[in-house]
Amino acid sequence: MYQSSTSPRGQSPISIIGAGVAGAWHALLLAQSGRAVTLHERSDATMTQSTSYWAGGMLAPWCEAESTEPVIVRLGLRSLTLWRDYFPDTPFNGSLVVAHARDRADFERFARLTSGYRRLDAQGVSEIEPSLDGRFREGLFYPDEGHVEPRKILGELHARIRALGGSIEFNSAVEPDQLDGTVIDCRGLAARQAQGELRGVKGELILIESDEVELSRPVRLVHPRFPLYIIPRGGGRFMLGATSLETESAGVSVRSALELLGAAYAVHPAFAEARILEFGSGLRPAFPDNLPRIAIKNGKIAVNGLYRHGFLLAPALAELTLGYVERGTIDNEVMQCA
Numbered sequence: 001m002y003q004s005s006t007s008p009r010g011q012s013p014i015s016i017i018g019a020g021v022a023g024a025w026h027a028l029l030l031a032q033s034g035r036a037v038t039l040h041e042r043s044d045a046t047m048t049q050s051t052s053y054w055a056g057g058m059l060a061p062w063c064e065a066e067s068t069e070p071v072i073v074r075l076g077l078r079s080l081t082l083w084r085d086y087f088p089d090t091p092f093n094g095s096l097v098v099a100h101a102r103d104r105a106d107f108e109r110f111a112r113l114t115s116g117y118r119r120l121d122a123q124g125v126s127e128i129e130p131s132l133d134g135r136f137r138e139g140l141f142y143p144d145e146g147h148v149e150p151r152k153i154l155g156e157l158h159a160r161i162r163a164l165g166g167s168i169e170f171n172s173a174v175e176p177d178q179l180d181g182t183v184i185d186c187r188g189l190a191a192r193q194a195q196g197e198l199r200g201v202k203g204e205l206i207l208i209e210s211d212e213v214e215l216s217r218p219v220r221l222v223h224p225r226f227p228l229y230i231i232p233r234g235g236g237r238f239m240l241g242a243t244s245l246e247t248e249s250a251g252v253s254v255r256s257a258l259e260l261l262g263a264a265y266a267v268h269p270a271f272a273e274a275r276i277l278e279f280g281s282g283l284r285p286a287f288p289d290n291l292p293r294i295a296i297k298n299g300k301i302a303v304n305g306l307y308r309h310g311f312l313l314a315p316a317l318a319e320l321t322l323g324y325v326e327r328g329t330i331d332n333e334v335m336q337c338a
């Protein structure tokens with residue numbers, strides 16, 4: 001049995017398994033509330049075994065409403081506040097949605113299914129993103145959305161947990177049954193044996209570098225077959241993402257690479273001269289309804305199924321778990337008690 005030290009307030013210690021975005025936010029909020037927290041992670045501090053390492057990091061509840069349920073928007077809006085409170089430097093300068101003229105019907109559909117945007121004409125698009133001058137006749141601007149750089153923010157989350165007195169054990173693969181006290185299982189897809197309904201939904205991405213294009217915010221291209229987003233990473237780097245495929249195979253296919261690079265070229269032809277820095281893929285942990293779950297059973301709490309919204313939802317889910325641990329509060333939409 002692994003044991004954690006006793007909390008300064010005499011409350012039971014908390015063990016969290018998995019230092020991806022879900023586990024890290026849980027550790028942060030619980031450590032902040034004064035609990036003795038130990039976070040176990042099977043990989044080293046680079047976090048390459050997590051899905052979070054491969055994510056885009058968009059905090060985009062209004063855009064996501066196009067393809068998801070109202071509960072994602074509700075939790076996402078709460079998360080935006082928590083990101084702002086805990087990481088005030090998070091860029092919240094919005095998202096831009098564009099489409100080529102031939103895909104206008106899809107663009108209008110996107111507008112119909114979402115809210116929280118301003119319509120921009122060609123001049124408006126070029127005012128907020130000068131590199132896109134003359135490229136699109138119109139756009140939808142979601143001014144309150146944000147984005148984080150996952151690899152950087154995971155490190156910042158871990159540093160913050162330690163600063164609050166929490167302990168992080170890297171290279172520490174553990175199972176929930178090996179731990180005493182309150183256990184929060186945030187293992188993502190690796191929890192599949194305990195949560196048989198979980199599946200992995202593959203997302204492929206490409207990291208490129210260009211001296212010729214500058215973007216200040218995520219840009220989504222609405223397209224009937226190859227929807228694309230381009231996320232600026234600073235230093236002339238951009239993440240192109242992401243496919244969504246019902247397979248758990250590893251790597252990036254030639255077809256996906258062609259689609260992602262072709263769509264980026266269609267957003268701006270100067271991307272043709274960009275250098276490819278990295279191809280990668282991750283498996284999004286998803287339940288059959290693609291909605292997150294906090295499952296409570298025999299003193300163990302399992303938080304999973306964050307699917308394509310881990311960065312968007314993790315703070316709000318951690319807050320719900322904290323409410324349960326501290327006061328027994330149940331959120332009927334997300335929590336399941338056995």
Ligand SMILES: Cc1cc2nc3c(=O)[nH]c(=O)nc-3n(C[C@H](O)[C@H](O)[C@H](O)COP(=O)(O)OP(=O)(O)OC[C@H]3O[C@@H](n4cnc5c(N)ncnc54)[C@H](O)[C@@H]3O)c2cc1C
Pocket residue numbers: 017018019020021022023040041042043047049050051052053054055056057058059172173174175186187188189190191202203204205241242243281282283284285303304305306307308309310311312313
């Ligand atoms: C290409 C791509 C783009 C995405 N873009 C976005 C986006 O823009 N916005 C957004 O909100 N979401 C996005 N997502 C989704 C997001 O990445 C996931 O929802 C999120 O990473 C899931 O986080 P998690 O903490 O549940 O799982 P993970 O990040 O996988 O973390 C689980 C951790 O548990 C560890 N672990 C497993 N087993 C053990 C064990 N036995 N002992 C100890 N540790 C263990 C693993 O090593 C891992 O670090 C994207 C995903 C992909 C693939």
